[in-house]
Amino acid sequence: xxxxxxxxxxxxxxxxxxxxxxxxxxxxxxxxxxxxxxxxxxxxxxxxxxxxxxxxxxxxxxxxxxxxxxxxxxxxxxxxxxxxxxxxxxxxxxxxxxxxxxxxxxxxxxxxxxxxxxxxxxxxxxxxxxxxxxxxxxxxxxxxxxxxxxxxxxxxxxxxxxxxxxxxxxxxxxxxxxxxxxxxxxxxxxxxxxxxxxxxxxxxxxxxxxxxxxxxxxxxxxxxxxxxxxxxxxxxxxxxxxxxxxxxxxxxxxxxxxxxxxxxxxxxxxxxxxxxxxxxxxxxxxxxxxxxxxxxxxxxxxxxxxxxxxxxxxxxxxxxxxxxxxxxxxxxxxxxxxxxxxxxxxxxxxxxxxxxxxxxxxxxxxxxx
Amino acid sequence: xxxxxxxxxxxxxxxxxxxxxxxxxxxxxxxxxxxxxxxxxxxxxxxxxxxxxxxxxxxxxxxxxxxxxxxxxxxxxxxxxxxxxxxxxxxxxxxxxxxxxxxxxxxxxxxxxxxxxxxxxxxxxxxxxxxxxxxxxxxxxxxxxxxxxxxxxxxxxxxxxxxxxxxxxxxxxxxxxxxxxxxxxxxxxxxxxxxxxxxxxxxxxxxxxxxxxxxxxxxxxxxxxxxxxxxxxxxxxxxxxxxxxxxxxxxxxxxxxxxxxxxxxxxxxxxxxxxxxxxxxxxxxxxxxxxxxxxxxxxxxxxxxxxxxxxxxxxxxxxxxxxxxxxxxxxxxxxxxxxxxxxxxxxxxxxxxxxxxxxxxxxxxxxxxxxxxxxxxxxxxxxxxxxxxxx
Numbered sequence: 195x196x197x198x199x200x201x202x203x204x205x206x207x208x209x210x211x212x213x214x215x216x217x218x219x220x221x222x223x224x225x226x227x228x229x230x231x232x233x234x235x236x237x238x239x240x241x242x243x244x245x246x247x248x249x250x251x252x253x254x255x256x257x258x259x260x261x262x263x264x265x266x267x268x269x270x271x272x273x274x275x276x277x278x279x280x281x282x283x284x285x286x287x288x289x290x291x292x293x294x295x296x297x298x299x300x301x302x303x304x305x306x307x308x309x310x311x312x313x314x315x316x317x318x319x320x321x322x323x324x325x326x327x328x329x330x331x332x333x334x335x336x337x338x339x340x341x342x343x344x345x346x347x348x349x350x351x352x353x354x355x356x357x358x359x360x361x362x363x364x365x366x367x368x369x370x371x372x373x374x375x376x377x378x379x380x381x382x383x384x385x386x387x388x389x390x391x392x393x394x395x396x397x398x399x400x401x402x403x404x405x406x407x408x409x410x411x412x413x414x415x416x417x418x419x420x421x422x423x424x425x426x427x428x429x430x431x432x433x434x435x436x437x438x439x440x441x442x443x444x445x446x447x448x449x450x451x452x453x454x455x456x457x458x459x460x461x462x463x464x465x466x467x468x469x470x471x472x473x474x475x476x477x478x479x480x481x482x483x484x485x486x487x488x489x490x491x492x493x494x495x496x497x498x499x500x501x502x503x504x505x506x507x508x509x510x511x512x513x514x515x516x517x518x519x520x521x522x523x524x525x526x527x528x529x530x531x532x533x534x535x536x537x538x539x540x541x542x543x544x545x546x547x548x549x550x551x552x553x554x555x556x557x558x559x560x561x562x563x
Numbered sequence: 564x565x566x567x568x569x570x571x572x573x574x575x576x577x578x579x580x581x582x583x584x585x586x587x588x589x590x591x592x593x594x595x596x597x598x599x600x601x602x603x604x605x606x607x608x609x610x611x612x613x614x615x616x617x618x619x620x621x622x623x624x625x626x627x628x629x630x631x632x633x634x635x636x637x638x639x640x641x642x643x644x645x646x647x648x649x650x651x652x653x654x655x656x657x658x659x660x661x662x663x664x665x666x667x668x669x670x671x672x673x674x675x676x677x678x679x680x681x682x683x684x685x686x687x688x689x690x691x692x693x694x695x696x697x698x699x700x701x702x703x704x705x706x707x708x709x710x711x712x713x714x715x716x717x718x719x720x721x722x723x724x725x726x727x728x729x730x731x732x733x734x735x736x737x738x739x740x741x742x743x744x745x746x747x748x749x750x751x752x753x754x755x756x757x758x759x760x761x762x763x764x765x766x767x768x769x770x771x772x773x774x775x776x777x778x779x780x781x782x783x784x785x786x787x788x789x790x791x792x793x794x795x796x797x798x799x800x801x802x803x804x805x806x807x808x809x810x811x812x813x814x815x816x817x818x819x820x821x822x823x824x825x826x827x828x829x830x831x832x833x834x835x836x837x838x839x840x841x842x843x844x845x846x847x848x849x850x851x852x853x854x855x856x857x858x859x860x861x862x863x864x865x866x867x868x869x870x871x872x873x874x875x876x877x878x879x880x881x882x883x884x885x886x887x888x889x890x891x892x893x894x895x896x897x898x899x900x901x902x903x904x905x906x907x908x909x910x911x912x913x914x915x916x917x918x919x920x921x922x923x924x925x926x927x928x929x930x931x932x933x934x935x936x937x938x939x940x941x942x943x944x945x946x947x948x949x950x951x952x953x954x
Contacts, residue, residue, distance in 0.1 A: 302686055318576065322569070355691070356800060357741040364910040368917075429740070431748040448690040448740055456691065457659060 196328045198397045200407045205339035206332060206394060207411035210387045210476050212418050213469030214291060216346060216442055217298050219384065219419060220426040222524055224436035227377040229362060230369050231423035234377025235416060241378065242385045245536060246412050248543035249388060250405045253395045255546045260392030262487040267546055276538070277488035281481055283534050285501065287387065288477035290527065292316060292509035295470040297516045302443050303463055313506045316467070320475040324482065324498045328397070331475045338468040346465040347418065349458070350425045353445035362428050383528040385415055386535035393480045439516060478505070594654040598692070598717035599645075600633075600702025601678050602667025607637040608677065609667070610644035613706045613717050614656055631715050633706045641681040658687035663717040664694050664739065665702035666755065671775065671782035675746060683743055690740035693721055696775040698757040698785065705758055710769055720758060723771055732805030732828070733792050734771055746780075749920060750905025753777050754794070757785060778899040778924060786893055793890030796851055796883055796936075797902055802831045805855075807886075809878040811862060815885070824866065825859035826879045829941065833887075837908045839915060845926075847904055849891075849934040851883055857943040865948045876938050884936040891932055898924040 198206075223231030256263035261280045265273030295316065296309055304312075323331040388408065395404055426441035429448070435441050446462040449455070479494070482501060486494040513519040600611035616632040634652055638644035648656070670677060682688050697705050710719035724736045734756045745753035755775045760767050774786040774794060786794060795802055805828035810818030831853035838846040857875070860866055866875055894901050905923050909916035919926045 305686075314576070318573070322573070325569075355738065355740060357738070357744065359799075361907075361910055365913040368913045430744050433747045433749075434744055444690065448738075450691050457689070 196397055197399050198328075198332055198394065199399055200403055202332050202336050203391070203394060203398055203404070204407040204411050205336045206472075206476055207388050207391060207408065208343065208414055209335050209339050209469060209472035210390050211384055211411070211415040212343065213466065213473050214294060214387075215381075215384045215419050216422055216469065217294055217440055217466065218520075218523055219380070220423050220435055220441040221438060221520070222380050223377055223423050224427065224432045224441070225524065226380060227369055227373050228432040228436070229364070229427050230366075230374060231377065231427065232363055232420055233366070233369075234374055235381050235419050235423060237374065237378040238381035238385065239416065241382045241536075242412055242416070243409075244540065245382070245386060245388065246405070246408050248540045249391050249395075250408060251543045252392060252539060252546060253401070253404065255550065259394075259396040259483070259487070260389070261484050263392070264542075267542060267549075274488055277484060280534065281484045281488060283530060284477050284481040284484060285505070286527075286530070288474050288481060289505050289508045289512055290522075291470050291473040291477070292505060293512050293519060294523075295466070296509060297513075297519055298440055298443070298466065299463070301439050301516065303460075309510060310506070313509055316470060316474065317502055317506055320471055320478060321498060321502045323475050324479055325495055327495075328479060331479055335472045335475065338472050342465040342468040343418075346462060346469065347421060349446045349449060349462045349465070350421060350442060352449040352451055352458075353447070354425065354429060355448055355450070358428050360428050362431050363424060379528050379532055380524075381419060382536060383531045384419070385412060386531055388412065389535040389539060390476055390480050392539070393483055394476075474505075478502075588655055588657065592655055593657050594652075596656045596658055596661040597715045598661045598663030598665065598706075599688075600665040600667065600697075600706055601641060601670060601681075602702050603670045603673055603677065604637060606639075608639065608641050608644055609635065609637050609702075610641050610648070611635045611665075611702050611706055612645070612648060612656060612661075613715055614652075614654075615715065631706070631709075633703060635703060641678065642685065659689065661687075661689070662692055663721050664688075664692050665705055665717070665758070666694065666696050667702050668696060668698055668700075668782065671696055671755075671777070673781070675777065675780045679743065679746060682739055688739065690738065690743075692739045693724065694737050694739055694742050694755050695720060695724075695758045695771075696755040696782070698759050698773065698775065700758075700760045704760060705769065708760060708767055708769060716769060719769060720771075723769065724756060727771065729804060732802075733788055733795065734774065735795055735798065745903070746777075748903075748906060750900065750907075750909050750916070750923065751903035752779075752899045752901050754786075754901050776894065776897050776899045776901055778897060783899055784893070784897040786890060789886055790890040790893045793886035793888070794901065796831055796853075796887045797833045797835070797849065797890060799833060799835065799903075802828070804828060805831070806858060807879055807882045809875070809882050811864075811874075811878070813878070815882055821861045821863075823861050824857070824875065824878075826855055826875065826882075826938070826940075827858040828853050828855040830854060831883070835902065835904060835907055837904065837911055839912060844931065845908065845915070845919075846931040846933060849887065849932060851887060851934070851936040853880075853883060853937070854939040854941050855879075856941055860949060863949050863952055867943055867948055872940055876940055879938040879940075880936040883938060884934050887934055887936065888932070891934070895928045895930065898928045900924070900927045904930070 223234055227234050256266055258266055261277035264276045268276060292313060296312055299312055300307060300309065323334055391408060395401065398404055422442060425445055426435040429445060438444050443459060443462060446459040449458050482494040482497040485491065485497045513522060595615040597613045597615060602609040612634050614632045614634065616630045634648050636644040636647040638647055705716055708716045710716045713719035713722065724734060727734060737755050742753045745751045756771050757773045757775050759770050759772045761770045774791045775782055776784045776786060807826045807828060809815060809824050809826060811822035811824060812818040831851060834850045836848045838848055840846060857866065900923065905927065
C-alpha cells in the first residue's frame with residue numbers, strides 16, 4: 195500500500211483548497227459582500243474548524259477510506275448510493291477546475307488557442323501521473339506546493355502599487371447579514387475541498403498527527419484567502435474588483451519591481467497551471483478511487499482513461515460562456531459542495547458519535563489495522 | 564508495448580512545442596509601440612498609435628536612426644479602429660510595449676465612459692501605463708512632435724513626468740490603474756496631468772502644465788501649477804521631494820528678490836479627518852506634516868540661528884498651507900472631490916455618507932475646511948551660514 199508522509203498530505207490539502215479561490219474568490223466575494231470579503235473569511239473560521247474536526251473524527255472512527263467508510267457507517271445500500279453520488283461530485287470538482295482554468299487562460303493569455311489543445315495539455319500530464327500511481331501524483335503535488343504556492347502569493351504582493359489603500363477594506367458596516375452569511379458559505383465551499391483527506395488520510399504514515407497537519411493546511415488556506423480577497427480590494431476597490439473576471443491576474447499584470455521588472459504575469463500563469471494540475475490530479479484520483487470502492491474494482495487505474503476523455507468533453511460542455519461559469523460558481527456549486535462536502539460529513543460525524551458506545555475508544559484508522 | 568505507445572504519444576505532442584511559441588511574432592514582422600492616443604471626432608472614435616520605425620541599418624559603428632510614425636484610424640469603437648490599422652500598416656504592433664496613453668480634450672469633455680471599457684477590458688493595455696490629457700492640442704499633434712534627444716514624444720513625456728518627480732516635484736504621475744479605480748469608486752474623482760505644446764522662439768516643445776480635473780465622467784476644469792503643488796501636498800501617501808520658495812518679507816509672490824529662500828521638502832504627508840459637528844455639518848481637518856532642508860538663500864542674513872529657524876519653518880508651513888488651500892478652493896469651485904474626502908467619510912461615517920452620497924458634489928463644494936501645516940528644518944547642505952561678503 196502506498197504510504198504518504200504528513201507533509202505530503204499537507205501539500206495535497208493546500209493544493210486542493212487554494213488554486214481555485216486564487217482565481218475566482220476575490221471577484222465572488224466582491225460581488226457578494228463588496229469590501230467585506232475579509233470579514234466573510236474570518237467568519238468562516240468556526241465552520242472550518244468544525245469541518246476539520248468532523249473529517250478527523252470520521253477518519254479515526256473508520257476502518258476504510260472514503261467513500262467505503264459510508265458503507266461501514268450507513269449500511270451497504272445507503273453507502274453505495276451516497277458513494278455513487280460522491281463519485282460525480284468529485285468528478286465535478288475536477289471538471290470545474292478545468293473549466294475555470296480554460297476560461298482564465300483563454301481570457302488572459304492566449305484567446306485564440308483551441309480549447310481542446312489547452313485541455314489536452316492539462317489532462318495529459320495528470321493522466322500520466324495518475325497512471326503511474328498515487329505516489330507519482332503526490333510527489334508532483336508536493337513539488338508544486340513548495341514552488342508554485344509561494345510564487346503565486348508573492349506576485350500578489352509585488353502587484354501592490356503606490357495607490358494601494360488598505361482603508362478600502364472599510365467601513366465595517368453597511369452590509370446585509372444574509373450577504374455576509376453567503377460570503378461565509380462561499381469561503382467554506384473551498385475549505386470543504388479538504389474532504390479528500392477522508393480518502394487520502396488512511397494512506398498516511400502517522401495518522402495520529404494528522405489533525406495537526408489538517409489544521410496547518412486550513413490555517414494556510416485562511417491566510418491565503420485573506421490575501422487573495424484583500425489585495426484586489428485595496429488596489430482597485432470593491433466596485434472594480436467585482437467586474438473583473440480574474441482580479442488576481444490583474445494584480446499580477448501591474449507588477450513593477452524597482453521600475454524594471456514588469457510584464458511578469460506569465461509567471462503567475464505558470465504557477466496557476468501547476469496549481470490546476472494539482473487540483474485536477476487529486477480530485478481525479480479521488481474520483482477513480484471512489485469508483486473502485488463503490489463498484490468493487492481491483493484497481494482504480496482502469497478508470498483513468500475513460501474519465502480523462504469524459505473530463506475533456508465535459509469541460510467544454512459544462513458552461514457555454516464565462517458569465518454562466520460565474521453564475522455556477524456563485525449560485526449553484528456552493529450549495530452542491532457545502533451539502534456534500536460539509537453538511538453530510540458533519541452529519542456522519544454526529545451519527546458516528548451518537549452510535550459509538552461511551553466506553554469505546556476511537557477506532558483504528560483504515561490502513562492502520 | 565502500452566508504455567512505448569504512451570511515450571511515443573507524449574514525444575509526438577511535445578514535438579509540437581519545437582516549432583516555438585504558439586503566438587510567436589518575428590522581429591521583422593513586428594514594430595514597437597510607445598503609446599496610444601484616444602480621442603473623438605464627431606461621432607467617430609479616433610485611435611492613434613505611435614510606433615518606432617527603424618529607418619535603415621547602422622553603418623560603421625553608428626547607431627540606427629529611429630523615426631516616429633503615428634498611425635491613425637477612426638471607427639465606431641476604439642478596438643475596431645485599432646484593428647483597422649492593420650489594413651494599412653504591414654507590421655504587427657507589439658501593444659504590450661506601450662507605456663503611455665494620451666486622452667484628447669474633446670473626449671474628456673464629452674464622456675470618459677466612451678473609453679473606460681476599452682482601456683479596462685483589453686488585455687494588451689497594461690494597468691501601469693501612464694495617462695495624460697492633451698490640453699489645447701490633440702493627441703496626434705503631441706505624438707507627431709519632435710522631442711530631442713528622445714526619438715518619440717511619448718517616451719519623452721514619460722521621462723519628463725518621472726524626472727520632475729525628483730526635481731520640480733509638482734505633478735503626480737497617474738497610472739491607468741489609479742485612474743480607473745478613482746473613476747469607479749464613489750466619493751473620489753480622478754485627475755490627470757495635462758500636456759501642452761508651447762512655442763518658444765518658433766520651436767515647439769512639450770510641457771506638462773496643470774492638472775485636468777474630472778467630475779462625473781467629464782472634464783470640468785484644471786489646476787494651475789500652484790494648485791497642482793497643493794494637490795501633491797494633500798496626497799494621503801508619503802510624498803518625497805519638492806521645493807517651496809518663501810520670502811522673508813512674508814510676500815511670496817512679489818517680495819524682494821534678496822529675501823527669497825528656497826526650502827526643500829524631503830517628505831510630506833497629509834492626514835484628512837472628517838469632523839461631524841453637533842449641528843450635523845461636516846468639517847474637514849487637514850494636517851500636513853513636512854520636513855526638509857534649507858536649499859538656497861539670497862539674503863546675507865544668517866538664517867541658521869535659533870531665532871531664524873523657527874521663523875523659516877513657519878514661513879514654509881504657511882506656504883505649504885497656502886498651496887493646499889488654493890487647490891482645495893479650486894476643487895470646491897469645480898465641485899470635484901479630487902482628494903477622496905467622500906471616500907474617507909464613507910469609511911469613517913457610513914451612515915452620514917449614505918445621506919450625502921446622492922448630492923456629494925454640492926456638499927463637497929460647501930464643505931468647511933480647517934488646514935494646519937507643520938514644517939521642520941533638518942539640514943542645510945554644505946553651508947552653515949550665508950557666504951561671507953568682504954568688508
